[in-house]
Amino acid sequence: MPVQPNVVERLAIYRFDRAPSAIVDVLDAGSFYAVALAHDLDVFATLDRPRSVGELAAEIDADPAALGDLLRVLAANGYVERDGGAFVRAATTERWLTDDGAANLAPWFTFWRDVVFPFWNEYLETAVREGGPPLTLYEWLNDDPDLWPTAQRGFRAVATLLADPVVDEVDLPGGATTLLDLGGGHGRYAVELCERNPGLSAVVFDHPDALAVAETEIGDRGLADRMETRGGDYRTDDIGEGYDAVLLFNVLHGHDEAEVRALFERVHDALAPGGRVVVLDQFRGGGRMNVGRAAVALVSLTYRATLGRGVHDADAVADWLRAAGFGAVERTGLRRDPGSELLQATRE
Ligand SMILES: C[S@@+](CC[C@H](N)C(=O)[O-])C[C@H]1O[C@@H](n2cnc3c(N)ncnc32)[C@H](O)[C@@H]1O
Structure with missing residues (x-):
């Protein structure tokens, strides 16, 4: 500290x-x-x-x-x-x-030291001068795939901290049997949902080189009969169809408005009628107290430096969901992560 x-x-x-x-x-x-x-x-x-x-x-x-x-x-x-x-x-x-406590955030430190700050060293100045880096952090990781597990363990460390309160709020359609976790990375959220819902099967979709940590997690939790990973680019590759629910957790900040709208349309088509999309992200204006404000500012600069994008306005995202054919949009703040919100909506 x-x-x-x-x-x-x-x-x-x-x-x-x-x-x-x-x-x-x-x-x-x-x-x-x-x-x-x-x-x-x-x-x-x-x-x-x-x-x-x-x-x-x-x-x-x-x-x-x-x-x-x-x-x-x-x-x-x-x-x-x-x-x-x-x-x-x-x-x-x-x-x-440590693993003996409530959540082990140490891999998050390793992620910043070995992935984010080396990327900053190369591209932060360029990003601030030109509005973004010449390649995204994910493209950079794809060029050096040995670093992918470090990144996913870092994301998973944060997910470990938030999984319980987030999953408490996720409202799956009654009797849901299929879930797609887009940009699901380490797979912790999908694992948690499958453990709580014995009838649920899940696909964790991410860049092909990003999925090793999820595969280990699925095996360690004994969920290989109900969970699988699928590698690809969720903007362009086949993501499947007929799902009861799709998660978009911490991915919107990597895309501009046009890309988010296009992604919502893809997700709409991948859901069965009555299916739910669940978005988790940081949004503009989040973090009203000192530490929260500093955290959102740092994260926003990091998104700019690593992805050339940034956080969106939650009201605008709700409108983009409606425009893509979703209704009953609900927003939920997360006390444990004051800068983040969940948005859930139903395919009409
Ligand atoms: C910040 S991580 C979030 C991981 C996890 N959903 C979570 O909330 O902890 C964003 C994930 O989206 C994946 N991703 C970003 N763009 C993608 C794309 N175009 N296709 C597939 N995966 C993508 C990244 O590889 C990364 O695993």
């Missing part, structure tokens, strides 16, 4: 501007890299009980002096705590950055 200034520092930095607050950004950037490395090295998983630097170094095969430096950065930023001469993971680290 970002370093917490004490009272004196808060007054000096934020109240009286006697020290450059920008320096905190540099500390946070270093902290970000330290967390990603700690995840790679299994530091958080291993510190489930207090261990001396020497013990931990032996266990994870690291240099004790250098590991001590890393642990002091993690301690200064609240990720680990001192326990006598030992270190142990903080409760918030256990809860949000």
Whole structure:
């Protein structure tokens, strides 16, 4: 977590501007890299009980002096705590950055470090000067497919955090048996829906090289008899037909209005009469509090830099759904992710 200034520092930095607050950004950037490395090295998983630097170094095969430096950065930023001469993971680290807690967001750090920020380094300036990058992040990943699993594990980490509240709100037609998850990536949302609805089968559709993580997930959850992956481009390739429901989760921000309208028409044709389309995304104006606003701003810049596109207005998206032949459009905010909304509509 970002370093917490004490009272004196808060007054000096934020109240009286006697020290450059920008320096905190540099500390946070270093902290970000330290967390990603700690995840790679299994530091958080291993510190489930207090261990001396020497013990931990032996266990994870690291240099004790250098590991001590890393642990002091993690301690200064609240990720680990001192326990006598030992270190142990903080409760918030256990809860949000390990498999023993509520959700493990560590793969999201790896995704930003190994995929998003290298892409920024190459193309952020071009994107800001020219309105977008020369190729999308997905095209870049298709040229370097070894990075696809890193990206999908990152998306899945966020989905793990949101799957329960999102799936609670998804309103499938009664007796639904078929679901299409377009741009479904890691497949976590479709997996969750299949687990909750024993009569449901699902297709996870994405770029062919993007599906390995979903295939593992489907196998691990014992859902291979009800779930399959299909590779292709959902704008141009056959996506099938007769589905009871189609998910479009976190894909609209990669497309401009014309492309979203065309996609809604394809989805309309792929649904059985009475079928439901369910959209999840960030929308313009989301995130009214400080952290939420900063998150939506960063995500919007990232969409611009990586996809040359951005978030849409939720009212406009609802109108595009109606224009594509959907009715009964419903909007639901998500408390756990203040910048995001679900839009659901029925094929008329
Ligand atoms: C931000 S991820 C969202 C993944 C998942 N739906 C979720 O909400 O966590 C967007 C996904 O859409 C896929 N995608 C984007 N454009 C696509 C296209 N034209 N055809 C197929 N998949 C596409 C990407 O490969 C990626 O897996």
